[in-house]
Every structure is written in structure tokens, then in C-alpha cells.
Amino acid sequence: MAANAPSSRPHQEILLKVENITKRYPLVLANDNISFEIRRGEICSLLGENGAGKSTLAEILCGACRPDSGTISFGGKPTAFASPRDAIAAGVGMVHQHFTLVPTLSAVENIFIGTKSTGILLDLKPTTRRLEELCAAYEVELDLHAKVSQLSVDKQQWVEILKALFGGIQLLILDEPTAALTPQESRKLYANLQKMRSEGLSIICITHKLEEVIDASDRVIVLRNGKLVDAIETAATNKEALARMMVGRDVMFRVDNKRKEPGEALLEVDDLTAYNDRGHAALRGVSFTVRRGEVLAVAGVSGNGQKELFDVLVGVRQAAGGRIALDRKDITNRPTTFSRGHGIGSIPADRIHQGLVMDFRVDENLILGRHWDSRFTRWSFLSQGKIAAFAETMIRDYEIVPPSASQAVRALSGGNLQKVIIARELSQEPKCLLVNQPTRGLDVGATEYAHRRLLQERDRGAGILLISEDLAEILSLATRIAVIFRGQIVGMMDGGEASIDEIGLLMAGIHRGAPRRLQ
């Protein structure tokens, strides 16, 4: 899918002009003197790795945050967005990365909130009618009256998009729009975005995926460390050049990955069933085997049971049925401490809320889960000296910065937070490692570090279950790839032979013939 040639677009006027925008947070300079323009009727990518400042810029443009300095002109007039209301009034619509939808209300109700209507009574009919028109225009099938929590993720995103489009806008901003979509759904989304562009809408797509930038955008603005690196026509650049701008150095696209032959079965999961927090079935009979010395990746769109799978294997969620065995020993529904004591390590998806106690110090976090080990505690009393020594070793071995064991973990950067968790888990030399979204929100440097350590574990003979929504990561690390859809494994393939299209179809639940099962 090539980008539309520039010559097919009429000469555009400038819609948005951003000058010298600066935004500083206590720990970081998020936006450093950024200036650029957006023209009418174009799709512009805002590219940068995690932490580059893209989301902050988007928040400023939609009124969610105020810049420290700088000016914005919209439609030729200088404007200042003091709040989301100003941005909406000016004609800016935003599709957030984490949907801003009220889960207990329907799509119509969600979109009705904030629209101008007279009278006190609730009248949803005009809103419903307009939404039906919009859905027809973009060929989207959507149950407008169902509670948003009951919709699938891609449908929820459409509610988010319709919400942004609803009042009639001039500029649409999408923050990582394809994060929760299959490759096919992503293509469909971009097709619709191009339709909107041909109607005169300006679109900013925030992304860190180079393929999307090259395939779908007219221009690309690259941010790095809060500064604007360049703003150029997409046709005038390529993936390698963009990557170099994004990171500041040459980037390898495939990690050097000499795969060894995997060993015998380590973790056997058989017909596992479980429920999610709302009481609905999340796992409906999941079966797979992780072997020693391999990385078994589980690919899938978020919300298809990955969280519940991780929770059950770690031991914080009950398995309603099925069996889990480690080295042939049944460990189904044993408490978390049991699993840990038998060589299972785990790296959870949410560093801050599931992985660490943010107000604790680095050394206190490093012994979390092992605080009753005789190495650290005797007769219930913590052995401060031994804990401190352990922490020093970990900081050194895992390159944690700043190198202070008594530092509050709150002050560490995202990459270093992940290093603390990695150090905590890997230092126990686990037989089996359960990893969930290990590099979400991390910059390229921290991502490379995490991948390097994971492959080291694999080479040491550990069996790794990698649950990830990042296909690039999966293709880069996996020995074998399983695809999860609606709580079941719908496909299993060899890592080296996998094609994105095939994985994408499976992620959307479309099987071509009977699923091949490689156990």
C-alpha cells in the first residue's frame, strides 16, 4: 500500500502552526522548543520512540495540558487551549491511546456527554441519528446502545473515533491508533483515515511503528528526547533514515538471534479455563507447552485472555479447569509462593502497579517476594546487611542507574524500573520465566537491554513464555509463536517461518483451514 503521490493532492493551506512549544515536568523536559506546521487535508505522522515527547505534544494540542511557553495558531488565528473545551470548540478531536470511554455507558451516551443540548431532560435521539449516519459513511457496524465494556476492542476504538469526529472537526489526532488492532484492522483504519483526508480533514497519527509511517502518511515529524529532529515528506525518506533520526544511531532491526535446539518440555498447560474480573470466561481451554531453551511467544490483540493467562500461571488467579504442570509436577492453583519456590519467575505487564512498590527503596523492591528467604530474614527479622550486599551486587550486575540501593524507586526511569524487576527475577535463575509486555513504554535502549537479557536466559536453558502485543518484538525473539484469540490458542507456528499476515489473520480469529498445531 503505497502512500498517495504528493502531486495528487491540491496545494494546501496551513491549518495548525506550532511555535516554540516547551513543556517541562519535574523529572524531565518533555517538549523542548518544538515548532512545526500541519496543512489541511494531510496525514502527518508524529514519530518517536517511547519517551520522546509525542504524547505530551498531543495532550497540549487537545487541551489536556498547558505548555510552559510557545504559541499555537489554529486556522490562522492565535489560540491557546486552556482546557479540552477550547480544543473541541476550535475543532480538534483526539483519539487517546487509552480510550477515554465510560465503560458502564453506551456509545451514544458516551458521545452525548459534552454535546450542546437544550433542556434538562436526556434526549439521545438526535445523537443516535447522527451516529448512525457516521457509521454508514465509514461502513462501520456498531451496536450504539450496548455498554461500551461489552464491545470488542476495535469497536471501542471506533466509538472513540466517532466521539472525536462527532462535532465536526478540522484536525483529528490519533495516539498509537493501531496498538490494539490486528494488521488487517490497522489497514482498514488507515483506509478510512485516507477517506477522511480526502474530505479535507487534517490528521496527526502518533506512532512508533515505522511501517505505518512509510505506508500511510504524507509527512512525518520526528521527535527525539523532546526535540524536533526533522519534518519531511515521507516520500523523501525511508525506514533506516527514520530509525536513525528516531534513535540517534543506527538500529538493528533483528536482534542477533542464533537459535539453539530447544530441550524437553518444561511447562505444560492443558485445557486451561479461567474467568476475568467481571465473571466472564476469559480462558476457554488453552493448551501449549514451553520447552527448555526456547521462547514461546503468545501473540494477540489485547483483551483476548493474555492478562488472565499470565495471572493464572503466576498464581494470582484461580484456574477454573485444566492443568498446569512444571517438570511433570502438577502446580495448578498452587499459591504464588509455591511457584516461585519452584523456579518460576515473572515479569508483569504494568511495572508501576504490578511489579514494584513505588514508595519502597531499590533494595526493598529487590527482595520483594523473597523477603522470607533465610538468606534475607532470620527469625522474622530482616538481615539488613545481607540485603544491602545483595542489592549492591544486583545494581552492578544489571546496570541499574542511579546505583544507590537506598534510593526510592520512584525516582528511577522506566528502563531502570524494568531493570530492577529483571534483576529481581533473573537473579533467582528461574527454570521458567513468564513475561508480559516486557518493553511496553520503554525506549529503544531499554528495549534492547531487555531483549538481550531474555535471550541470555533462553541460552542458559530457561523456558520463556513471552506474552506481547508488539509483533516486531515477537518476531525478533520467538522460537515458536502461538496466537491467542477469545481465550483459545488458534494457531502455533515456527518463529522463523511466521508471516505477519498469517499472524494477523489468526489474531482476528480467522483460520485458514484447520489450525496447525506444533507441540
Add this chain to the structure above:
Amino acid sequence: MAVQQLRKSAGARWKIERRPDVSTGRQFVAILLALGVSFVVSAVLIAVAGASVGRAAVAALHGAFGDLRAIAETLLQATPILFTGLAVTVAFRARLFSIGAEGQFFAGAMGAVWVCMLVGDRLPSAVLIPLVVVAGLVGGGIWGAIPGLLKAKYDASEIIVTVMLNFVIFFFLAFLLGDAWRDPSSFYYQTPRMPAAAQFPELIPGMRLHWGFVLALACAAMVYVFLWKTAWGYEIRAVGINAEAARYKGISIPKVTVVAMAVSGAIAGLAGASEVPGLHQRLVLDLSSGFGFTGIIIAMLGRLHPLGVVPAAILFGASVTGISAMQIAVNVPVAINQAIQGVILIFLLMADVLVRYRVRRTNPRV
């Protein structure tokens, strides 16, 4: 609009931003700020009552610290609230908002009195006093474990359950005092006098201050060790900050809930068990003047740390002795004490917010 003003003004703009962390020094400032404003409010309340603020202040200071007797009285008043402040500290550290110290105080007192009724006249001090202490710990511990269990098993709000249990035990005590435990020789609703063997020895000869105060100090030290030097305390603090992460690493939230509530209850029970044998020698319905609730304020003032709770308790003890001296001098209702306590807590919360933010100049880049 701000951005336009920016362009017009050549200079910098002010903005309010959150501090990344709040140093102990700043927290101390917050406390002083809160206390300062509260004193001003007290002065206003005294003036409203028609009294001379100056005379009131002098009387209060003298009543609290004027001589050895005053200091001993201050420490005496500080004793029960030091216990309850420590009790609340343990519970709050697990993010369990227990309002039950008041009821647990009575539970401990009832345990102590019950033991004395059973075996009091037959045992020497050396055995009876430790027994009384244990009875207080057990009584309060049970009354604290109940809401802990209900929260652990049924997710019943510990806030509401502890408040309800406060009422329940109060009525139960009223029942006992009117019936089975009533001193037949007395007109009032109270228990018979405790045996002399159970009486806590006095700390300074001739003063009412008793060894309960030393016990409270020892308790403070033990709470510090418990929370920061043991694996139990580690789990309590971890759960209090981030229960989710604790769960993922195998910490049992139900277990921690019950342990924290039981320990908290036991300490509050100890308050009751030291107040009866130490001071009143009898169990009466108005044994507590809101010790449980004052304990919450002391725990917050003391930043949920024994090093802060001890001085806070002494400060509040001083306010009790000071204000009763003031009442004699200038006829202001004693209830002003409770009112001021509430004011202090509110201003502390507000000062906390102020201290969490700072004002910075931002220089727009040229």
C-alpha cells in the same frame, strides 16, 4: 488567554507543579504550619467564649509544663493516646482505615477487669500485672481481628465495621456495668475497685503518673522494630502502598489484613488495660474521652511513624492538662479540646497539599 499574555510579557511565567518527592524537612514545616494555624483558631474560639486569650494561654502553658506535677500529669494524659496513636499507625500503614481504636480500648480494659475479677485477689503483683497486660492485648486483639477477618473474607469496609463495633462494645459494656459487673456497694454504674495487686506502680512518687507510660514508650520502640525491621512489617507496608504488586509476589493480602488489624487492636487494648489499673482502678463508661479518635490525629501528625507519634502524643497530653488548667482560670468549655483536634487535622491535610507543590518560574526560550 495565557499564551497570548506570554507573548506580551517579555519575562517569565509562574507555574505550580508537583514536587517529585517531599523531604522530611518540608513535612516538618507542614506540621508546624498546621499547628500554628490551629493555635490561631484556638485563640479565636477562646475569644468567642468571652475569655481573655492572654490569660488563657498563660494558664494553659503553666498547666501543661509549669512544674514537675504538671509535666507528670501531661505524660499521664499522653499515655493512652500514645498507645492508640501507635495502634492506628500500624493499621493505617496497611492502608486499613481502622476507626476502631476506641472500641478496642474498651475491649482491652474489659479483658483486664475480667481477669482481675477471676483471679485478682489470689495472685501477687508480679504475676497479676503481666496477666492484666496480656488480657488487654488479647481483648483488643480479638476486637481488632474481627473487622480484619470480615474485610479479608467478605471485603466488608473496615471503616464502617470498626465504627459499628465501637457502638456495639459500648452498649455491651453498659449492659455489663448495669448488671453482672456492677459494684453493688456503689451508686454509680462501675465495677468494683481493682485489687491492689493489679495496680500499676507509680513512676514518680506522689504523682499519678504510672508505669503505663514506660510501657507505651516501649510499645513505640516495638512498633518501629515491627514495621521496619521484620518481614511482617515489610509485608504490611508493602500492602499498604501497593497491594497489587504485593499479591503478584506471593504476599497474602487476607493474612496481612488480619495480622495488621489484630496487632493494631492489641495495642489499643493495651491502652485500656493500662488506663484502668494505672489510673482509675475501676471500669466506667466514660473511661475514654475519645482516645481512639485522638489516636487517629496523633498518628497522622506523627506521619505514621513512632518517632513522630511520641512527641505528638505528648503535645496532645499537654493540650489536655493545659486546657483543663485554662478552664479553671477562664471558664471555657473543655470541649474546645476536641474541636481543636479536628481543626489541627484539617489544617494538617491542607498543609500537606501546600507542601506537595512548589511554584516555579519558567523561562520561555528565545
Add this chain to the structure above:
Amino acid sequence: MSSLWEAAFITSLLAGMLRMATPILFAALGELIAERAGILNLGVEGMMLTGALTGFLVAHATGSLWLGTVSALATGGLLGLFMAFMAAQLKVDQILVGLALNLLAVGGTTYAYRLAFKDVGAKNPSTIATFETLNIPLLSKIPFIGEVLFSQHLLTYIALVLVPATYFLLYRTKYGLELRGIGDNPRAVDMRGINNIRRQVLAVTFGGMMAGLGGAFLTLAATGLFVPEVSAGRGWIAIAVVIFGNWRPQWILIGALLFGLVESIQLSLQAVGVKVAHEFLLGLPYLLTIVALVFNRSRSQSPLALGIPYHRESR
């Protein structure tokens, strides 16, 4: 003969149920609105107590019961406003602010009462003439139902009408929809350009006014006198009733009636002289609250963002 006695007993029991339920119903409906906006207001007990005192003091001083009622509404509202400011604007921990308000109210009302009635002995508390019951013409003559339902205080009728009124507000108006949105996902509503803080402040102020009104009922309609801590935990029971009623007005009514019934039974049994320990009956409502909480958990439909302060800028 005995059947007449029984009928009269039950009638006065049920009439008492409605009367006793009134303060709890007011406070609970007010708390419902506050919690639907995402604010956990634990200061209800204090607001009720303050309303009780203010109403009493003003009525005693001016002789006007309605003036007393209005001032109770005002002070409850003021405390609610303060709570809302701390919670919604300053984003202080809501639980702590609520507790602080309670402590302040207990101390403050006791202090103010003692100050106002310094020269009056404890055995001889001042009283005022209370509101008369409003007997609805014709309807109150119906046997049995007439006495139970149509011979109550005006305030009780108002509380009962408030039940469908809050239902209408929450589910049939624009504001109700926005409020429910704020309680479940404040960010979603904020990004639609709506001023969350203003709506939360209004909601909690309303909650405070209702709590104050409930307190006023205690001193101006039910008893005619004030004693320190007259609310005796009813504010806490109101909070429990909201949980027990699963955040729905109709079930909150049932919950309030239930507690009213227990209190009414306690009074009636005492009056008849039944040989049950007086204190056991007194403690029954509180035990019942605990039992209600225990049997409530699984069907919880609490507002998703209840008690969680919302920061627009996440850093």
C-alpha cells in the same frame, strides 16, 4: 380486644419506622449523589450532627423551626462544599478529609452547645417545640394506612419524594448522565470539555445539605432536644445503606426503612416493657449494618472511580 392492641402496636411500629428512617434516608440519598460523582464522603456523620445542632440553636434562638431547618441545610451544605473543595480541587485523600470533618464536627458541636447553654445543667437540657406531624386531609383518616403513611412530618414526605427525584435526576437528565460518567471515568468526561470539579462540588454540597437536613429532623421533628453526639452513628449507617442499596435510589429506600424498622422495634418494645436487655436493642442497628455489609459484596455496582482523585496531567 387483643387484636385491637396488636393492630395499634403494628401501626405505631410502622409509623415509627418511617419516622426513624427519615434522617438516614436524607443522608443516604445525599451520599448517593456524592458517590455517583466519584467522591466518597465519609463526613456524613459530622454533617448530620452539625445540621442537628445548627437547626436546634437557630430554632431555639428565633422560635422559628423553618429558619432552623434552613440553617441546617446551609451549614450542611457549607461542610459539603468544604469537603468537595478538599477532595475535588486539592485532591486530598478523601477518607482522611471525611474523618477529619467528623472529628471537627463532634468537637465543634459539643463545644458550641456547651457554650450556648453554659448555665443549663445536664439533667435539664433545653427543649423546643417540634414540628407537628402533617396529617393529610382525608387520607390520614384511612384506618391503618392513614396513620402509617399519611400522618408523618412534612420532612418525611419530602424524604420519600426525594427517592424518585434522585432516580429521575440520575437517569433521566443530562446532569445525571454526566455525573455517572464522572463517577465511572472522570477522564472520559473531562476530555469532553466538561468541568468535572464544578459538578463534583455541586454533588457533594448537595450531599452535605441532605445530611444536615437529616440531622435537623432529629432535633426539630423527632425529639426536640440536642445532646452531644445525637446522631449516634446514623451518618455511618447511611453510608452503609448506600452500599447495601447498590447505589440505586429504590434499594436505598428499602435499606433506610429496614433500619428505621429496627429502631422502631427497639422503641416500641421498650415502651411495652418487653424483657429484653435495653442495651441489646440499642446495639441492634449497628450489628445489623455489619451483617448487611457481609452479605453484600458480590453484586457491587459501585462507581468505578469512587474515592480516587482525578489528575488531568498524569505526571
